[in-house]
Amino acid sequence: MNVTADMMPAHFDLTITPALLRGTVTPPPSKSQSHRVLIAAALGTQVSRIGNLGHSEDIDATRRCMAALKTPGEELPELDCGESGSTLRFLIPVALALRGGGRFTGRGRLMQRPQEPYFALFREKGISYEQKDDVLTVAGTLTAGDYTLRGDVSSQFITGLLYALPLLNGDSRILLTTDLESRGYIDMTLDALKQFGIQVEYDGDRTFRIPGKQHYQSRDITIEADWSNAAFWYAAVSLGCDLDIQGLNAYSAQGDMRIVPYFLKLQAKGRVELDVSQCPDLVPPLAAMAALRSGETTAIVNAARLRIKESDRLAAVTEVLSALGAQVEEFEDHLVIHGKERLAGGVTVSGHNDHRIAMMAAIAAIRCDAAVTITGAECVKKSYPNFWEDYRSLGGNYTCDT
Structure with a gap:
C-alpha cells in the first residue's frame, strides 16, 4: 500500500x-515560517497572498485558531490548537490583544507543556488564567509596558509577545534575564514581522523595543x-x-x-x-x-x-x-x-x-x-x-x- x-x-x-x-x-514548506506568516497575514486588514503554505496538522491548527480570533463575538473564542506548541504559545498573547483572551484546548501532551513564563507575566499584569481539564482559559487586558522573562526556556513565548505588543496603544519592551537560546527562531519572527510592516528594535542581546499603535500590512509571500x-x-x-x-x-x-x-x-x-x-x-x-x-x-x-x-x-x-x-x-x-x-x-x-x-x-x-x-x-x-x-x-x- x-x-x-x-x-x-x-x-x-x-x-x-x-x-x-x-x-x-x-x-x-517551512512549518516555522508558515506559522509566522499566517499569523501576520491574518492580523492585517487587507488581503495577503501566501504561496506554498504548508497543510500539516500544526499549520491547520494555526489557520483554524486565527479564523476563530478574527470572527466577531462577545464571548471568549474557543481555540483548538491540536498538538501544536507554536500555535498555543504564539496565540495566547495575540488572543489577549485581539479579544481579551480565549479558551485554549489541545491534544496529546500539548496542554501538559509548561506555560509558566506567561503565567508569571499574567500575575504581574493582573491577567487571569486557569488551566483545568486540559483547557487553558486566559482573560484580561494586555497592556503596554515592560515584559521580563527568561531567554533560555522557549523562544515561543518571546515570539507570542512580539506579535501582540505592536497592537497595543503604547510602547513596550521585552527584557530577557538570560541569554537567548533558539536565536534562529527569533530571527525568523523578526523577519516575518518586518515583511508585514511591523517595527521591532532588537539590540542583539536581551532587549526588544516594540512601538505601539502599529498595523500589519498586506503582503504577497511564498513559503520556503x-x-x-x-x-x-x-x-x-x-x-x-x-x-x-x-x-x-x-x-x-x-x-x-x-x-x-x-x-x-x-x-x-x-x-x-x-x-x-x-x-x-x-x-x-x-x-x-x-x-x-x-x-x-x-x-x-x-x-x-x-x-x-x-x-x-x-x-x-x-x-x-x-x-x-x-x-x-x-x-x-x-x-x-x-x-x-x-x-x-x-x-x-x-x-x-x-x-x-x-x-x-x-x-x-x-x-x-x-x-x-x-x-x-x-x-x-x-x-x-x-x-x-x-x-x-x-x-x-x-x-x-x-
Missing part, C-alpha cells in the same frame, strides 16, 4: 525493508522549504544515500540551517560534540547520523528542552535507536552515542506520537540488517504529511498495516 497524504489512514504501522534511497526530493525536515534527508545522505535535496534557501533565517555544518562535522573522524541549544529539533536526525558513525563517538549537548516536546525526545531517541541496535547513553541534558557500521533492526519500535521520532526511525532503518516496524507512523502528518510518499518515491521499501 502506497501511503499518500490525501488517503492516509487515521492510524497505521509501517514495516520497512532496509534499502538505500536515491533521487531528488524537495522538503515541505523547511530546513528542519530537510535534516532527515541530510541524515540519509550521511548513511550512504544518493539524494539531491532541492528547494532550500541558502540564505534562510531558519535556524535549522545549522544541519549543514553539523552534517559536515559528522563526516569527520574523531569525537564530535554538537551544541543543540539553538537547534533542538535537529536532535533526531543528528542522532541517526551519530548512531552510524562507525567507531566514532558523538555528544549531543544542551538538549534538556527536548524532554517537553511531543514526546520526551531524549528518552524516545534513546529508546528507539537502542532497540535498533545503536549504542546510546542518555543523560539529563545530553546524549553520548557510540557509532556502529550497521544496526541490527529486526524489531518493532514506537513512533511515540512524535513526527520527528518516526522519521528518525525510518532513516535509521536504511542501515539496518533486518526489517523495522514503526507503530503509529501516521504521526508524520504533524509536520510532513507526504513523508512516506517521498520515502517510497526515493526507493524506500515498506508495507503498511492499518
